[in-house]
Amino acid sequence: MSRRGVLAGAVACTAAAVVAGAVFLPLDSPKEPEVAEQRADQPYYATTAELENVADLIVRVRLGAGHEEPVDGTVMTVATARVTATAKGGDCSARSIEVVYATPGSTPEAADLTAGKEYVLLLSTPDGEHFFPVNTMQGVRRVENGHAVASDINDIALSPGVLKALRLTP
Numbered sequence: 001m002s003r004r005g006v007l008a009g010a011v012a013c014t015a016a017a018v019v020a021g022a023v024f025l026p027l028d029s030p031k032e033p034e035v036a037e038q039r040a041d042q043p044y045y046a047t048t049a050e051l052e053n054v055a056d057l058i059v060r061v062r063l064g065a066g067h068e069e070p071v072d073g074t075v076m077t078v079a080t081a082r083v084t085a086t087a088k089g090g091d092c093s094a095r096s097i098e099v100v101y102a103t104p105g106s107t108p109e110a111a112d113l114t115a116g117k118e119y120v121l122l123l124s125t126p127d128g129e130h131f132f133p134v135n136t137m138q139g140v141r142r143v144e145n146g147h148a149v150a151s152d153i154n155d156i157a158l159s160p161g162v163l164k165a166l167r168l169t170p
Contacts, residue, residue: 057089
């Protein structure tokens with residue numbers, strides 16, 4: 001299978017898994033889920049627990065240079081990220097992972113990621129090899145002066161436990 005096929009399949013699986021996880025509740029759930037705004041057909045997570053639970057991996061990384069690849073009509077960037085701390089998904093500190101994300105400027109919702117900068121990423125891994133932000137806005141935070149800084153449209157904070165594991169302060 002070609003690399004483009006794997007990436008296209010991974011993007012489709014991620015979208016399906018994220019939507020399924022955001023829409024369905026366990027049968028024993030005592031209340032209905034909150035309905036929240038969606039951007040670009042992406043789920044919006046209304047609470048810290050929802051956002052952190054949907055991620056397979058929560059890491060602090062230094063983003064490397066990437067290259068662009070078209071996937072299902074969207075320009076995606078594939079970049080290597082060096083993991084410096086892990087909060088969820090097993091200890092993968094001191095190793096690199098391959099991250100796939102919408103190329104900045106390719107869509108209005110694309111996160112503004114820059115090679116050489118440090119980020120907190122909440123990622124899903126539908127194929128076990130490539131990692132995708134769980135949501136282009138909520139799954140990415142830049143790191144500034146020891147703090148995880150969310151985008152202007154993301155008002156969901158990370159939990160104290162995640163911040164501590166990533167060696168960040170609230």
